[in-house]
Amino acid sequence: MARQPIGWLRTQANRNTRQEILQAAAMLFSKQGYVGTSLVDIAKIVGIKAPSLYNHFKTKNEILFTYIVDGINALYDVCLQNVTEAKDTAQDKLYAYVFSHTLSLLESQETSTLSGQHHLNENFMLPEQLEQTNALQKKQVRLLKDILMRGKSDGVFQITDITVTTFFIMGAVEHSIYWFQKEARLSEKDVAHLVAENALALVKKP
């Protein structure tokens, strides 16, 4: 290889490699799971040898944690922006939230984080890391819950138990990733739209 055998410390190439590692890990973790993905697998995609990964991350665990935190944050940012930009009614905010959350999951299907894996990941994360990711997940749930509470107090939503309905909608959204590919009839946007419409129908006052 023409790569420099010396002088690799603190070069600008490092930044690039770090991102490439995270990207490769994201794809493999979501496809094969954490334990099912070896450092050799990740390194191969990046085009380096496995031990070189330790120039960018202290442990395999650190790669997992970074991947998860990045994924949650990216999703939250998209949802928050769409909700903020939406018209100022509970219905529009709810549509914006569900639509953007669903669409984000479907479009980044190969690198998604939240869908189904958090449960398994719990076994490979340190207690301190778990606290952090749980806090981030709660922020995400809060975003949806606040919309539902506002709609209820505005008198436009009918909801018996806000917690249950929040998780009901959240579960439906996050599960969309599992069956989407099987229905070529509908595009990602079609599905996101229909899921959002279902969420609205669920809380609509008769």
Next chain:
Amino acid sequence: MARQPIGWLRTQANRNTRQEILQAAAMLFSKQGYVGTSLVDIAKIVGIKAPSLYNHFKTKNEILFTYIVDGINALYDVCLQNVTEAKDTAQDKLYAYVFSHTLSLLESQETSTLSGQHHLNENFMLPEQLEQTNALQKKQVRLLKDILMRGKSDGVFQITDITVTTFFIMGAVEHSIYWFQKEARLSEKDVAHLVAENALALVKKP
């Protein structure tokens, strides 16, 4: 040990051990995932040594497959029975389905199959096994979908896209397992009831 070193072939004890293995595997797989569970882990719970597992299963893969198929079948049987026994209206059938499905998941939380893991399991199952489990899952989806179709043609449900609404409800149900434990305020039956009420509200005609 007082166990017979010889004469263990085809004794009645075998039947028992096989079930014990499946039970142990179910708990560990759902808690640690397939790759995260070693044969030593399973054997330890049963009270035997790892190589002895091969008297009951040809491979670790076969244990996984049996565990999954058993789980899906048990769930389906419960749901079908509850739906059949319910009053003969689409609303009652829908309530019966969602309530029994949710309750089954919450009550057998440690050994559940369908929730979130099928995606990961796909990587460790043979194509022929995948075909079989997919067929079983489709049967489960069909059970719910038929109720929705019937309600729509009876004119009591309002549904834009039956496929999307089917998976919307299915996703909400299967996700209940992830957040349930955090809400000690509600019992398993409380949650199952509220989830079923949400499903009804979703399809109710205004």
Next chain:
DNA sequence: CCTACCGATCGGTAGG
């Protein structure tokens, strides 16, 4: 960023 290498653990086999 590499090569060389380590201890630990895994699924599975042989043979009784």
Next chain:
DNA sequence: CCTACCGATCGGTAGG
């Protein structure tokens, strides 16, 4: 049902 053991693979380290 056991003990003894195998090849393969894993995450991670040493040293340059």
